Structures are given as C-alpha cells and as structure tokens.
Amino acid sequence: MSESSESFHDVIIVGSGPAGYTAALYLGRSEYKPFVLAGALTPGGQLVNTTTVENFPGFPEGILGPDLMDKMREQAEKFGATIEYDDVVSADLTGPLKTITTDSGETYTSKAVILTTGSEYRKLGVPGEAEFAGHGVSYCATCDGFFFKDKKIVVVGGGDSAFEEANFLSRYGSSVTLLVRRDEFRASQILVDRVKNNPKVTILTNTAVDEIKGDSANGVTGLSLHNTKDGSTSEIEASGVFIAIGYTPRTDFIEGQVKLDSDGYIVTEGASTQTSLAGVFAAGDVSDRTYRQAISAAGMGCRAAIDAQNYLTSQE
Numbered sequence: 445m446s447e448s449s450e451s452f453h454d455v456i457i458v459g460s461g462p463a464g465y466t467a468a469l470y471l472g473r474s475e476y477k478p479f480v481l482a483g484a485l486t487p488g489g490q491l492v493n494t495t496t497v498e499n500f501p502g503f504p505e506g507i508l509g510p511d512l513m514d515k516m517r518e519q520a521e522k523f524g525a526t527i528e529y530d531d532v533v534s535a536d537l538t539g540p541l542k543t544i545t546t547d548s549g550e551t552y553t554s555k556a557v558i559l560t561t562g563s564e565y566r567k568l569g570v571p572g573e574a575e576f577a578g579h580g581v582s583y584c585a586t587c588d589g590f591f592f593k594d595k596k597i598v599v600v601g602g603g604d605s606a607f608e609e610a611n612f613l614s615r616y617g618s619s620v621t622l623l624v625r626r627d628e629f630r631a632s633q634i635l636v637d638r639v640k641n642n643p644k645v646t647i648l649t650n651t652a653v654d655e656i657k658g659d660s661a662n663g664v665t666g667l668s669l670h671n672t673k674d675g676s677t678s679e680i681e682a683s684g685v686f687i688a689i690g691y692t693p694r695t696d697f698i699e700g701q702v703k704l705d706s707d708g709y710i711v712t713e714g715a716s717t718q719t720s721l722a723g724v725f726a727a728g729d730v731s732d733r734t735y736r737q738a739i740s741a742a743g744m745g746c747r748a749a750i751d752a753q754n755y756l757t758s759q760e
Contacts, residue, residue, distance in 0.1 A: 452553050453479040455752050456544055458532050459560035459694075461489025462738045463728030465516035466745030467558050467752075472523030474753055479554070480520070480527045481546060487529055488513035489562050489728075491738055493584045495612060500738050509586075512738070532561075537701050537724050540759075555759060556752045559698065559710060559719070559726040560745065563691035568600065572656030572664075573687070580664025581656060581685050585609035589616045592684035598667060600653055601688035602626060607635040609688050614644040621680060623651045625672055656685055693730045702726075709733050717748040723759075725751050 455471055457464050460482035471478040486492055494509035503512075521527060530546040535557070537543075542557045565583040567573060573581055582588040585599075589612060597617035599610045602624040610622040622639065627649045629636050639645050648669075654677070655668040666681045693708045703711045703720035710719055710726040717725040727744035729736055 451551060453477070454554060454756060455479070455556045455558060456481065456542065456552055456554040457558045457560060458535075458544065459483065459489070459562055459728070459730070460487045460517070460527075461491065461513070461560060461562055461728055462516065462742040463562075463745035463748070464489070464558070464560035465513070465520045466742040467560065467727060467749040468520035468525035468527075469516070469523055470746055470749035471752065472520055472525045474749075475524065476753070476756070478520075478525045479552065480525055481532055481544065481552075482517075482527050482529055484529050484531045484547065487527075488517065489741075493586050494608075495586050497738060516742075532697055535697055535701070537698060537721050540723070542723065556723045556725070556755055558717075558745075558748045558752055559695075559702070559724065559730055560728045560741075560748075561694040561730045563693045563729045565687070566690045566692050568653055568656075568687055568689065570653050570655055572658065576656055576658050576664050576685075580658055580683060581687065583687050585612050585686050585688075588684070588686075589613050592617055594618050595683035596681055597621070597684040597686065598623060598680065598682040599686045599688060601690075602628075603630040603688070603690065604632055604635055605690075606688035607631040607639050609686050610645050611635070611638050611642055613684075613686060614642050617644070617684070620645045621682070622647045623653065623669070624649045625652050626650065627673075691729065691736075693733075695730060705733075707733065717744060717751045723752075723755055725755075 454476045455478045457480045468478045468480050491509035491513050496506040498506045530548050533547050534545045542554050544552045593616045597613050597620045599622045610620050614620050650672045657666045658664040670677045695708050710731040719726050725748040727748040728741035
C-alpha cells in the first residue's frame with residue numbers, strides 16, 4: 445500500500461486535551477513525529493471552557509484552563525508534533541495500518557493510533573432543552589455566564605462541575621439556584637462548602653426538571669420542577685439554565701471496532717492503555733470514568749505514548 449509522506453504517520457493521536465497533548469509531547473521527544481487531529485471546534489478539550497485550574501501541579505496560584513492547554517500544545521509542537529484542527533468522522537482501526545478520515549475529506553494512515561477524544565456534555569432530555577439551547581440553555585458557564593448579568597440563573601447537577609458553575613455564575617446572576625436530584629452531593633467537600641457559604645446561591649435537593657419554559661422573544665423564562673421524594677410540583681423563574689449532569693464519551697466513530705463498556709467508554713487492558721485492537725491505545729476521559737481529572741488524563745497520555753512506542757518497536 446503506497447501512502448504519501450503527508451498522509452502516512454507512525455502515530456496518529458485523535459483528540460487533544462491533557463491526554464492528547466501529553467502523548468504528543470512524549471512521542472515527539474522520542475522522535476516519532478506524532479500527528480494530532482485536535483478537533484475543529486474545541487481543541488484542547490474541556491479545560492478550554494474552564495476558569496482557574498487550582499489542582500494541576502506546578503501552578504500554586506492556579507492557571508486558566510485555556511492557558512494551560514496552550515502551554516501543553518506549544519510544548520508538544522516544540523518537540524515535533526504536528527497538529528491539525530479537523531474532526532474525525534470515521535476510522536478503520538482493525539488492520540496493521542490504521543485509516544482515519546476527517547470532516548474535511550482528508551484520509552490519514554498510521555501504524556498506531558491513540559484515542560483521546562474525551563467526552564461531551566450529557567443532556568437532560570426534557571421538553572424545551574433543545575428548543576432553547578443557545579437562547580437561555582447552556583452547558584458552559586465560562587462561555588455564556590456574562591450574558592446573564594443581573595438575571596436569575598439555574599444550575600442543574602450535583603457533581604463537581606455543577607458546584608463549580610454555581611459558584612462561578614454567582615459573579616453574574618442576581619441569584620443562582622442549584623438543583624440537585626438527590627439529597628446528597630457527588631461534589632467534593634471543598635466545592636460544597638464554597639457554594640453553601642455563597643449568599644447568592646440556593647441549593648434545592650430532591651429536585652428534578654420536568655420542562656424548560658420560554659418563548660421566542662425572551663428565550664428561557666422558567667422551569668417546571670418536581671420533588672423526587674414526594675412528587676410535588678413547582679415552578680421557578682429563570683433566564684438562564686446551565687446543565688452540568690455529566691458527560692458521554694466520544695466513541696461513535698469507533699463503535700463496533702474497539703471494545704466499549706455499557707456506557708460507551710473504551711475498555712483498556714489492566715493498567716495499560718492498550719485497547720482490544722493491536723496498535724490502538726486510549727487515554728483520558730474517553731476511557732477513564734473514575735478520576736476524570738486533568739492530571740490523571742495527562743498521566744494516561746504519557747502511558748499511552750510509552751505503550752505506543754513499545755508497540756512500534758515490537759513491529760520494527
């Protein structure tokens with residue numbers, strides 16, 4: 445099979461973020477010249493939509509998520525990584541040569557592939573959510589919080605992301621109401637304490653959303669709710685609804701090839717990043733349903749790079 449030097453690579457990394465950029469850094473330093481398909485819309489992963497990252501080692505004063513991703517990208521490029529801002533639409537990973545096709549119609553071939561495609565925001569699936577997306581319904585506080593200055597805001601979710609967003613959005617909104625489906629929180633205690641001590645945030649537990657209401661002129665105007673314990677219903681006014689209920693791994697383009705678990709996360713072998721296919725490795729949130737941290741994703745990216753190097757060496 446003949447391939448041009450521009451379309452053939454030792455390793456293709458699909459995705460970016462801490463896992464993808466770290467894998468590219470390690471492979472670049474080993475002179476494998478990795479090719480990174482970082483995505484067209486949100487290269488850098490979820491951290492480009494966050495504010496200050498306080499728990500990444502080496503930044504005692506914290507660092508903005510987009511700045512951290514820029515530094516990682518620059519470091520990977522410094523050591524020889526090539527980054528293309530394009531989305532992957534299909535792949536054939538089953539043979540010794542892996543083929544990747546992108547949204548722009550380009551086709552790339554490689555000996556090994558590292559999947560770091562991350563995950564996407566999970567939807568509520570209630571009436572009004574899709575209709576008012578971008579018109580009061582948002583999945584990114586740092587992207588859209590400014591548009592709700594001095595307005596009533598609702599945040600839906602009970603994990604770290606929801607509590608972080610509620611605290612952040614209190615800078616803008618006249619009030620923030622955090623809706624938690626259960627009577628306990630999945631968020632870390634430090635984030636719970638911050639929200640409880642924030643006078644602009646109210647937490648409603650045992651509360652679920654039935655419908656997001658609004659109109660074409662004003663966008664979102666309120667929500668219909670129900671109590672998950674006694675079934676009682678209520679209404680709440682809001683101009684902005686921020687949904688933070690978790691993520692779905694981005695694995696549609698490899699379904700039926702790489703082994704996935706029941707929720708669509710890539711299954712890896714033991715402590716390695718090896719997937720069910722030889723020469724295909726996975727790192728970051730696309731395969732990690734437990735830790736989901738920037739530092740753990742970066743560590744997995746390092747492991748994937750080393751696993752890929754060992755694979756390539758064995759093939760040689």
